[in-house]
Amino acid sequence: GESVGLHLPTLSVQEGDNSIINCAYSNSASDYFIWYKQESGKGPQFIIDIRSNMDKRQGQRVTVLLNKTVKHLSLQIAATQPGDSAVYFCAGQGTGRRALTFGSGTRLQVQP
Amino acid sequence: DSGVTQTPKHLITATGQRVTLRCSPRSGDLSVYWYQQSLDQGLQFLIQYYNGEERAKGNILERFSAQQFPDLHSELNLSSLELGDSALYFCASSVGLGAYEQYFGPGTRLTVT
Numbered sequence: 630g631e632s633v634g635l636h637l638p639t640l641s642v643q644e645g646d647n648s649i650i651n652c653a654y655s656n657s658a659s660d661y662f663i664w665y666k667q668e669s670g671k672g673p674q675f676i677i678d679i680r681s682n683m684d685k686r687q688g689q690r691v692t693v694l695l696n697k698t699v700k701h702l703s704l705q706i707a708a709t710q711p712g713d714s715a716v717y718f719c720a721g722q723g724t725g726r727r728a729l730t731f732g733s734g735t736r737l738q739v740q741p
Numbered sequence: 742d743s744g745v746t747q748t749p750k751h752l753i754t755a756t757g758q759r760v761t762l763r764c765s766p767r768s769g770d771l772s773v774y775w776y777q778q779s780l781d782q783g784l785q786f787l788i789q790y791y792n793g794e795e796r797a798k799g800n801i802l803e804r805f806s807a808q809q810f811p812d813l814h815s816e817l818n819l820s821s822l823e824l825g826d827s828a829l830y831f832c833a834s835s836v837g838l839g840a841y842e843q844y845f846g847p848g849t850r851l852t853v854t
Contacts, residue, residue, distance in 0.1 A: 661841060672743065672831050672845035673784070718784065722840045728774065728786035728799050729840050 641738040648706040650735045652719035657700060659721040663729065664693060664704045668715045676704070676717075706737075714739045744768065745846035747832050753852045759820040762849045766813055766834030772796075773815040774835070774843060775807055779828040790815055791838050822853045 642648045654662070660681040665673035677688045679695050679702070686693050692705040706713055716736050720729040744767035754760055766773050775787040777800075786799035790809035801807075804822075809815040819826060829850050833843040 661839075663842070665845070672745075672847045673833075674743070675842065675844055678842060720784075728789060728797055729843060730786070731784035733783050 638733070639736045639738065641740060642709050643740050644709060644711060646709055648704075648709045648713070648737055648739075650704045650706075650717050650719075650737065652702050652704075652732050654700050654702070654719075654721050656721070657697075661722040662693070662695065662702055663720045664691075665718045665720065665731075666713075666715045667718065667734070673718060709737075709739050711739050711741060713737060743844040743846065745832060745834050745844055747830075747846035747849050749849060750847065751850050751852075753854065754822060755854055756822055756824060758822050758853075759818065760822065760851065762817040762819070762830050762832075762851075764815045764817070764832030764834075764846055766815070766832075767844055770834035770836050770844075771813065772835045772838060772840075772843075773809055773813070774833040774840070775801075775815070775817050776831045776833065776845075777828050778831060778848070784831070787817070789840075796838060819851070824853050827851055827853045 663678040664676040667673045677693050679686045679693045684695050690707045695702045716734040718731050718734045720731045746765045748763045771792045774789045776784050778784045787801040788807050789797040793809050804820050807817045829848045831845050831848045833845045835843045
């Protein structure tokens with residue numbers, strides 16, 4: 630089955646810096662990926678998604694990059710703010726599948 | 742606010758008991774998904790319903806069951822509860838059958854004592 634994993638459990642950045650959170654996946658048939666942000670005591674919040682026919686997608690202060698060759702995706706957050714402190718999950722869906730497979734999460738800590 | 746609602750927010754019960762968790766999807770969404778989040782397992786997919794029918798099953802125990810009603814709200818029933826069932830249970834919804842762009846509710850924290 631598919632597995633989705635993250636490189637680092639915790640990422641600490643200075644306020645104002647850019648953050649990059651990485652994620653690796655194993656199923657080359659995965660055709661859709663999502664990044665979620667989860668704050669303490671809350672449900673995962675949709676940030677941005679990307680389909681496998683794209684290699685980059687931009688949102689407000691966030692960019693997701695997909696490298697299908699090495700089965701890797703990343704979430705870039707520009708000008709990181711204290712409100713960005715949370716756990717970030719990548720999730721993927723294989724072709725024809727109904728469910729998302731979640732990675733273990735990266736905790737982003739923003740230092741003032 | 743995702744538009745997905747879940748009740749109750751917290752639930753404390755004893756081993757062997759049965760509980761029901763409730764979820765209302767976003768307006769217009771036909772798919773409802775249930776996930777379990779525990780410290781050692783992360784977010785695990787349990788089951789999906791689409792327009793009242795079960796469409797996908799994940800790592801859902803036989804002691805657990807779910808259903809989706811005509812008004813599209815869904816209930817997750819957990820029975821013969823064990824200590825290891827203590828976790829956060831999330832509901833998510835999406836418009837279509839595929840797991841695209843799922844929006845999560847605030848979750849129900851279940852504590853089994």
